[in-house]
Amino acid sequence: MIPTILINGLVNSVVLVLIAIGFSLTFGISGVANFAHGAFYLLSGYTAWMLFRFLGLPYPLVILISVVTVGALGAIMYWVVLLRIRGIILSEVVATFAIGVAILEFFKWMGFHTYEFSLPVFIKGSMEIAGLFLDYQRIAIVFIGLALLLFLWFFVHYTKLGLALRGIAQDEFTAMSLGIDSDWTAMISLALGSALVAVAAISILPLGIIAPSVGYDVLLTALAVAIVGGLESTIGIVVGSLILGYSQVIVASYYTPLWMTVVYLVAIVGVLVIKPSGLFGKSKELEERV
Amino acid sequence: MSTGDPILKVINLNKNFGGVKAITNVSFELEQGGSLGIIGPNGSGKTTLVNLITSFIKPDSGEVLFNEKNITGLMPYKIANLGIARSFQMPRPFYKLPAFKNLIIPLYSPRVKRLEGGKYGERDDVALDLLEDVGFERESPVPYKVAGSLPHGYVKRLELAQCLALRPDLIIFDELFSGMSMSEVASTLPIIEKISEEGKTLVIIEHRLRELFRVVRRVIVLNFGSKIADGPPKEVMASGEVKKAYLGSEVE
Amino acid sequence: MVVSYRKERLDRGIKARSDDIFVISSHRETLYLVLPRIIPIVGILLIPLLKENVGIYWEKVLVITCIISLLSLSWDLLMSVGLVSLGQAFFFGTGAYFAGFLNKSFNWSPLFTIPIATLGGGAFCAILLLPVVRLRGIYFSLITLALPILFMRIIEAGKILGGEEGIVALTPFHSIWIELYVPAIALLFCLFGFRRLINTDYGIVLRGIRDNDRAVMARGINIYWYKTQVVFIAGAVGAFAGAFLTHYYQFAGTSGLGLDYSILPLTCVIVGGSGTFAGAVLGTFILVPLAEILRAFGTLRVVFYSLILLAFVVVLPEGIFDYLQRKYHQYERLASVEVGK
Numbered sequence: 001m002i003p004t005i006l007i008n009g010l011v012n013s014v015v016l017v018l019i020a021i022g023f024s025l026t027f028g029i030s031g032v033a034n035f036a037h038g039a040f041y042l043l044s045g046y047t048a049w050m051l052f053r054f055l056g057l058p059y060p061l062v063i064l065i066s067v068v069t070v071g072a073l074g075a076i077m078y079w080v081v082l083l084r085i086r087g088i089i090l091s092e093v094v095a096t097f098a099i100g101v102a103i104l105e106f107f108k109w110m111g112f113h114t115y116e117f118s119l120p121v122f123i124k125g126s127m128e129i130a131g132l133f134l135d136y137q138r139i140a141i142v143f144i145g146l147a148l149l150l151f152l153w154f155f156v157h158y159t160k161l162g163l164a165l166r167g168i169a170q171d172e173f174t175a176m177s178l179g180i181d182s183d184w185t186a187m188i189s190l191a192l193g194s195a196l197v198a199v200a201a202i203s204i205l206p207l208g209i210i211a212p213s214v215g216y217d218v219l220l221t222a223l224a225v226a227i228v229g230g231l232e233s234t235i236g237i238v239v240g241s242l243i244l245g246y247s248q249v250i251v252a253s254y255y256t257p258l259w260m261t262v263v264y265l266v267a268i269v270g271v272l273v274i275k276p277s278g279l280f281g282k283s284k285e286l287e288e289r290v
Numbered sequence: 291m292s293t294g295d296p297i298l299k300v301i302n303l304n305k306n307f308g309g310v311k312a313i314t315n316v317s318f319e320l321e322q323g324g325s326l327g328i329i330g331p332n333g334s335g336k337t338t339l340v341n342l343i344t345s346f347i348k349p350d351s352g353e354v355l356f357n358e359k360n361i362t363g364l365m366p367y368k369i370a371n372l373g374i375a376r377s378f379q380m381p382r383p384f385y386k387l388p389a390f391k392n393l394i395i396p397l398y399s400p401r402v403k404r405l406e407g408g409k410y411g412e413r414d415d416v417a418l419d420l421l422e423d424v425g426f427e428r429e430s431p432v433p434y435k436v437a438g439s440l441p442h443g444y445v446k447r448l449e450l451a452q453c454l455a456l457r458p459d460l461i462i463f464d465e466l467f468s469g470m471s472m473s474e475v476a477s478t479l480p481i482i483e484k485i486s487e488e489g490k491t492l493v494i495i496e497h498r499l500r501e502l503f504r505v506v507r508r509v510i511v512l513n514f515g516s517k518i519a520d521g522p523p524k525e526v527m528a529s530g531e532v533k534k535a536y537l538g539s540e541v542e
Numbered sequence: 543m544v545v546s547y548r549k550e551r552l553d554r555g556i557k558a559r560s561d562d563i564f565v566i567s568s569h570r571e572t573l574y575l576v577l578p579r580i581i582p583i584v585g586i587l588l589i590p591l592l593k594e595n596v597g598i599y600w601e602k603v604l605v606i607t608c609i610i611s612l613l614s615l616s617w618d619l620l621m622s623v624g625l626v627s628l629g630q631a632f633f634f635g636t637g638a639y640f641a642g643f644l645n646k647s648f649n650w651s652p653l654f655t656i657p658i659a660t661l662g663g664g665a666f667c668a669i670l671l672l673p674v675v676r677l678r679g680i681y682f683s684l685i686t687l688a689l690p691i692l693f694m695r696i697i698e699a700g701k702i703l704g705g706e707e708g709i710v711a712l713t714p715f716h717s718i719w720i721e722l723y724v725p726a727i728a729l730l731f732c733l734f735g736f737r738r739l740i741n742t743d744y745g746i747v748l749r750g751i752r753d754n755d756r757a758v759m760a761r762g763i764n765i766y767w768y769k770t771q772v773v774f775i776a777g778a779v780g781a782f783a784g785a786f787l788t789h790y791y792q793f794a795g796t797s798g799l800g801l802d803y804s805i806l807p808l809t810c811v812i813v814g815g816s817g818t819f820a821g822a823v824l825g826t827f828i829l830v831p832l833a834e835i836l837r838a839f840g841t842l843r844v845v846f847y848s849l850i851l852l853a854f855v856v857v858l859p860e861g862i863f864d865y866l867q868r869k870y871h872q873y874e875r876l877a878s879v880e881v882g883k
Contacts, residue, residue: 344760346756346760365759365764366756366759366760367759367760367761367762367763367764367765368764370759370760370761370762371762375760375761376760378757378760382753382754382757383754383757384749384750384753384754384757385753386749386753387746387749387750391746394743394746394747395746395747395750395757395758395761395763396761396762397743398743398744398746398747398763399761399762399763400762401762402762413743452757452761455761456761456762
């Protein structure tokens with residue numbers, strides 16, 4: 001039982017990390033909370049599905065096109081909508097929320113939720129690890145997740161663009177006076193966040209079907225991980241995902257899978273009582289304004 | 291508490307921001323009714339010190355005692371209600387409200403309600419009186435103008451009125467005179483002198499030393515977060531270390 | 543010498559004359575001030591009397607409109623203190639379930655369940671949101687977004703409070719007059735009450751918290767306590783709306799926590815104009831009947847609301863009410879300007 005829980009917990013945690021990292025990164029860098037996060041996840045799935053089913057393109061190409069398209073969509077959303085209302089928190093929040101809902105409800109209306117709508121796995125088959133049959137897709141997810149984290153860490157610490165993004169996140173005005181264009185970097189961060197969500201979607205959706213309710217679940221997950229781990233902190237995302245991921249698996253093993261979402265609520269309430277800005281959140285609500 | 295006890299005691303305050311030592315081991319005492327100036331070059335930590343005292347930032351170590359009560363790390367509104375008012379270096383009034391309505395907020399605080407008996411409907415009159423005290427012409431439309439349309443000198447004086455509205459025992463001014471013209475400074479200085487004569491304790495951060503020395507009898511100099519001098523203005527300004535901090539030293 | 547034109551806006555004479563209450567000297571000026579307030583009151587109170595002519599369908603629409611207006615007003619109140627709620631459905635659903643539970647379990651009549659649900663719901667929401675009120679504004683939006691979805695899942699998973707089917711067969715109202723007039727009076731009470739409140743000293747403190755909370759805190763006010771009070775009031779109003787509809791539909795279910803009840807009030811306020819409360823009501827009275835007409839489109843309605851919301855947020859954030867108010871108080875004309883010599 002224990003090895004099963006350990007392994008399933010790890011897989012689940014990586015799934016959560018993949019889902020949450022796009023949202024947290026975007027908010028941490030550009031200060032824009034992208035409430036259309038779940039919608040983009042779903043959109044990536046449908047885009048890949050349509051390219052695969054209707055155009056019959058080879059799957060690796062489908063993946064590439066989908067990720068780039070959704071990334072571009074994020075950038076376009078910034079350019080067309082958010083640019084005009086940058087800085088007015090209310091408008092940013094409501095606008096991304098409206099876009100997200102419009103997309104998700106549109107898909108619901110179109111009726112995309114039967115079993116036909118699923119993405120193929122990368123490699124069929126499974127292997128046995130410590131008495132548990134784990135399919136290759138889940139193993140692939142773990143590797144993708146870890147690779148992504150590694151790539152992001154490298155990107156953000158060693159490349160010029162990554163350092164520019166961190167500069168903007170820390171102090172926008174100083175970064176601007178050093179020649180870093182904050183609108184451009186905000187757009188990049190939105191594109192990056194969207195691309196990450198597309199990667200997550202293509203990796204995770206093969207495990208189930210594509211349905212609009214998935215969109216809301218994804219948004220809820222990203223929010224839960226962000227609240228528990230702390231917005232703007234990559235370590236927070238990882239730790240938050242581990243905590244929530246393992247809790248969910250334990251609850252699912254001993255009770256029923258229906259209670260998995262309850263874990264979110266308990267964790268959120270717990271975090272709010274103990275350390276409201278999240279485990280690794282930067283709680284400088286007063287300091288930063290003085 | 292006897293009248294000789296200091297009203298404010300700052301004991302070994304320390305604050306680091308990441309690797310930057312903003313305040314290192316700063317201590318001083320101030321007696322009731324006294325007036326203290328805090329000066330130092332830019333970046334020496336003057337505003338940080340004020341933020342530590344009024345608890346907008348929590349210190350890493352050290353204590354602040356007000357009337358012998360430990361106020362370190364209390365919520366800022368509690369400190370205000372105990373009797374410490376502060377002005378902000380970059381004042382941001384409530385732009386859409388008329389000037390005198392800006393003062394409703396401090397008048398609504400528990401402290402003022404306790405002292406005044408909390409009469410409803412008279413706050414507007416009190417607000418207008420306070421504005422007149424700081425130099426807003428009473429019969430003119432100026433007090434009724436929206437705060438966002440006031441010129442800078444008036445905004446600064448509105449900030450002063452906000453501090454006074456709280457009926458504090460100790461007021462900390464953070465660069466009140468910055469941005470004021472000579473005539474505005476000349477008209478505000480007597481108000482500060484009057485406040486001091488009325489028995490209120492003042493702590494004034496300033497760059498305009500000539501005006502400052504007219505009001506305060508004692509000065510503390512900060513440099514890179516440490517206190518490098520403490521005494522009467524003439525003495526402090528004659529000290530070699532203070533001169534070096536402000537003007538730099540010659541390279542041999 | 544070139545003459546060019548620029549647009550200028552001037553207050554109408556009648557506004558200038560009627561600005562100060564002691565200057566009103568004619569019936570026309572009194573009417574100018576009083577009419578915009580009287581018309582909605584009279585209108586809302588009289589429409590129910592037309593019920594024979596308009597049919598039972600439009601009665602329902604009126605009730606729903608008034609109820610949604612309560613959610614819109616609640617949102618606007620939260621906005622006035624700086625909190626952006628993405629989950630009005632949470633307040634609504636809490637009230638709905640409170641009333642439904644009390645009615646089902648103890649058979650109390652609406653006379654008791656609705657007030658208890660209102661106050662209890664408000665308290666429940668305020669307590670739950672208490673820790674969030676200390677944080678940056680965005681956390682409030684995050685939590686209010688997450689809470690309705692979470693509670694919906696819990697109810698479905700735990701099969702409590704009726705699970706997926708909801709609580710059914712509840713007590714309806716005795717007479718149609720109660721059904722029509724209670725929401726209408728509640729609406730008018732909240733509308734004019736909130737408008738009055740925001741102009742008192744208490745309201746000024748709230749607006750101050752929204753503008754610059756560290757300054758308010760430096761002047762001795764416990765901003766968190768005031769924010770919590772506002773959450774309680776707004777939550778209570780939302781819970782009242784939910785409790786009322788529970789008895790109107792004789793049903794309380796997870797649909798009460800649905801996205802509809804979060805996004806519709808939000809859209810109504812943005813379209814009508816936030817900050818004035820009257821804008822919230824105006825927007826609701828425009829959009830909700832429209833939504834009923836569009837009911838044939840099914841879920842596509844929600845897509846419409848979202849797109850309208852998006853359009854207004856980006857293009858006309860002040861909303862319609864502000865535009866109308868400007869037209870009423872000011873007139874525009876082209877003034878000639880001499881340019882160049």
